[in-house]
Amino acid sequence: MRSSQLTRNVYLRLLASHGLLRPCPSLAGRCLAVSSRPRPSPLLTRRQPRRTFFGIFQKPPRVLKEPDLEPGYDVLLHYNSLETDSARPPARDELLKGWRQFIHTKRKNHHRALNPTQAYLTLRLLRHLVATDPETEGQGEDLSFSDLRAALWVTATKPPKGTTEHHLELAKLLYEEIQLRIQKMREVGIDEEVIREAVGGKDTADFELFLTALTQYGGSLEGAERLAQFRAERAHDEKNLLPRVRVFWTLILRGLAKEGREEELLLEWKKAAEAKVEYMPPVHEIMTTFYATRDRVAETKLWFEKPVHANWQRSPRAYMEVVRFALRNGEQQWLQPIFEQLINSNPQKEWWDVIFQWSVLVMDKGVEDIKQMIQVMSAPVEGKETPKPDAATIDALIKAAIEKQNPYLAERFLSLGAELKIRPRASTYILQMDYRLDAKDFSGVQAIYDKLLQGEVTVRQDEDLPVLNKYLRALCAVPDPDVGRILDITADLEQRHATLEPETVVSLCMLFLRNDNQYDVIDTLSLHTVSYSLEERAQVRRAFVEYCLDRRVSTARVWDCYSLLRQFFPETQPDERVRLMEGFFARRRPDMACFIFGHMRAQGNLAQRPTADMYVACLEGLGRHPEGEDGESLRLVHNMLKMDTTVQMDTRMYNALMIAYAANEQPDTAVEFWRDITNSAEGPSYASLAIVFWACELTPYGDRTARGIWQKVQRMDLEVPPDVFWAYCGAIAGSGHLEEVVRLIRGMEGSVGYGPGLMTLGVAYNALPGAEHKEQFEAWARTEHPDIWAQLEKKGRKETIRGTKFNIVRDMKA
Structure with missing residues (x-):
């Protein structure tokens, strides 16, 4: 991540739409792997069309799709590239504008999480912005409290996939910068009311966001310390702050439970209880869930049965956790009176939905039984409004059927909703697509998808993206994929500017590669991987590497795949490149293997250039699969070695050269390296003896x-x-x-x-x-x-x- 190679060679090159594929090298005509002369790419080079009379009836050339970068993200990428190269950054106002634009776009599109790479780039530019003085650079504008607060909100509210170390660092820097600015205002004597007005009177809201970030990203212990400090600083007003402190402590307890810290969890709850924080439903849910998910029977029963403050109803989630706990541990009998008591308490509809799920999962009730229970729930009571089933009720029943892996039962619950004249919502359709996918009912899934496209229901915040990703992966996995349908779905998602999951991108690219649809591979990579984190990019990259190593795939297709890998994933690790090189050696294509080695040698990042072990591996490969007397690839690799100042010649390297030259019908040259070994301080090894004797075997009068x-x-x-x-x-x-x-x-x-x-x-x-x-x-x-x-x-x-x-x-x- 700390290499400018990622930004310079991927994102900026994609934006410029540079060449994308290299031709498959052949034995008849090859180019040098490290040649600096620009060469055309005949496979996918865009050519100027000739104006002919008949040309007016031809299709226009395929235009590659541009990556869909979020506003301001290009500024973050550019700054990272320049800073890594120790180059002078752009003007501060330009950087500030880009950073602010990116953060507020993320704030607006809050369903898109800040991924690990974006968090790293945001953090890196923020450090520069807070370390530089806008007045010194002739700019009066600076980050405002609303900018910092928006960034803290974006960082804390939606956890990403993958690592979160940079999210934690970013949250700390943002909160500390907010507090530092407040402290500076106090030091110059500004009145507290003026400060409160300047920061928007949201100091406790900022602290809550900060605690949310700490407890989500593995910093719950630090969060507990910060809470103790927060309470100590405001001890004079603890009574008024108690409602907020309850929320803060709930965050701490939830974070400790998430991190699996049982001892600290119990200790922190003890402190909270001593501070007069009651055993409220959220705390009951945290403690019950912690032990239920670990199948700790005695502790689960203890914390679930513990009286909740003011006899408040336990949360629906707590009930659902003990339902699953009981099914896993054979505790259905213990659960029976608990739900009977819940039914007799005349609960609100949210709890009735849980009761219905319990009836399906534990009591094995069918549609007619649920129908009767709904009648009981909805029976009129004089002077009281009774709950009515709605789309959430049908969703709950369908979820229970899905958990039982019974798509037929799910369909019957869907029919029950229609019978009760309950209008389905988007989540209902999404659930229907999900279980139909599990049942391999692709025509049924497509029918539901068509309804979503026609706008029968409103889809909010891309809530259908997970199931659409699953649908695309399923379509790609069938023996005879319908490529037309797949492209229609991806086109619809492209219009929505939706980013597909890495697993889906892998499935699509593998399908397109098998069908020689390189343009569709390029479009898919351009549109989606540009916004991925490094971990997500690595997931796609590994799939490309494995495709290249699959011996069932033709060499021509593998070379096309490698060309795409090289262009879109310049961060490909050296060990992966060595595997690719050895894969081509195994295909008896030493020329292609040496091209890969040459590409590695030409890397601008020193960490990605070949080591001595990699030179040895390449030369040994040339020994196993020689080219013959011409030895062009061998001369190429040997010349790279001569010019590589980072690699020292030793006995092992000379041995590898002997192997390669002897195998490529130049045993006299191999024997000359033996003389270099005998004149070196290290001297020969047993491997040297075996190799030189083999070279003598191939040499006239070598005896x-x-x-x-x-x-x-x-x-x-x-x-x-x-x-x-x-x-x-x-x-x-x-x-x-x-x-x-x-x-x-x-x-x-x-x-x-x-x-x-x-x-x-x-x-x-x-x-x-x-x-x-x-x-x-x-x-x-x-x-x-x-x-x-x-x-x-x-x-x-x-x-x-x-x-x-x-x-x-x-x-x-x-």
Whole structure:
């Protein structure tokens, strides 16, 4: 997040609508991965149309959709990019205007949460604004109390998905800035009434918002300390503040319960009780829910049955929590008298809705039973208005049916609403879509969606977005997706400026990729990921990486996917890029793998450039899947290594170079790296010995170099691992010295302390040139080592340009 790469290469590039896809490289014609020369993108480059007579009947070229940034957000992004690069920021009034515009837009569209990345950018610019003096910069305008309060409201009221550390920091900075300004006004002697008028008389409201933020974002312990400080500063007026203190303490208790802090929760309730905070329904709900959701039977019963202050009715949510608790723990019998007492208390309609849900979930009542209960509820009572069922009642019944996973029962409850002449509301339709989706009734879901489109009910604050996301994911998941319907729905949502969930974007993009609809992938990413947090972007990015690694997908489609990944997600982590590189190596496309490595090498962010381990992985990949004698990709990677001042040459790096050059039919060059190793302070490793012997096997007259190295090993009396010994046998066999190889294998016990194995015979056989030598070696091996040779025979043989070879794998590692 602290890299300007995210802002500069994603958001600003999207706004400029730069090129989006690279052509799939081929063996016939390739460009250098790190070339600075601009190249056209033939796959999706916008070209100037030619004016011809027949051209007037052609469709206009597809125009890519621009990202839908919230007003002011571009200013936050631009400032972050400049600050990260230590560049001079824009004028303060421009930054202030953008920050204020973004905050007040969020305040207006309060159903859109401030996501973690937006919170980080807002915090970063706010620090700059509060640290700079507007008068010094020739600007008299500054952040007002209403600006700070609006930002605090936006931060506190709607928790986002993902991490909230920056929300907590932002809330603290905003509240402290408000308090600091009030304190400065007091220090210069301004009257309290004037201060109260200046800040809008909302000091307790500000504190409540601050506590809300603390308790929502993991700072409940600090919230408890702040509350204690708040009470101490206002001890002289504690009696008048008690109603507000009740609210504050409820926030603290709810936060501690959310964080699972049982000990602190009980301690804080004890303090609240001593301060004369009563056991009100909200507190009863918090304590009951805390233990009920953890299936703590004794504690749940204790806190639920504890008398509520002034015999107030327990909250509907508390009743629903104990209903679910009873179902999970077999406590239906304990629950029976509780609900009988609730029914006999002549409750209001909200509690009747809970009673109906209890009847369906616990008592297994059907539609006729509920109908009778509604008649009882609605029976006229002289001198008293009785509750009547409404759309909320039908919603409650449908929710109970959904919890029972019974869509047929849900449909019957919907019919009951029609029978009772209850007009459904948007939430009813949304619930209907939900359970029909669970039942795979797509035609039924589409019928409800059409009603929503036609405006039969009013949808507020995008309340239908969760189920529409679920609908889109379900449509994408069927064996034969209706792409036309999917595009119609996404177009409707685009007109509403709605942002889809990351899971939905993943489903859409994977579908479009499978159908080669790259433009639709680009539109989807442009419209939605631009406003995502880094965590949400990572969710989409990981899906693209996994698609690229799926061996069932064609190489051409994978390259298109990678091109999109590279353009839209420049923050892709190095380990993910290495996985992609290795994926192309596994597809036997070392050219594509090296393009990916080159893109990593060209990153402006040093943290995303390849490390020594990544160079080694790339060179080892070229060793497993060589290009051949031309070795263009190998030269490319080697040149990158030469110019990379952040990577130091060591034995492991030289080993990797030996592997790559030996595999790419340049064993002479590989042997030269052996000389670099022997002249270095670190010296060779056992891996170096195995690799150089393999290079000698491939080099004409390489046995001469191999014998010299072997003599040094023997003089130093080193312990020789099996892979080094069989590599030496291969080096001698590669020059056709059959008798010497046989002598080496026969004398193994005395020279290295162990006998031959499958690889000893297999490597020697594969290295021998000519069919005659191979036949002689096979005859000897069958006679002296029949068991080992039988194992080798099971591996099978293949014909190569260098003769018959066994199917054994020599996986060279640096």
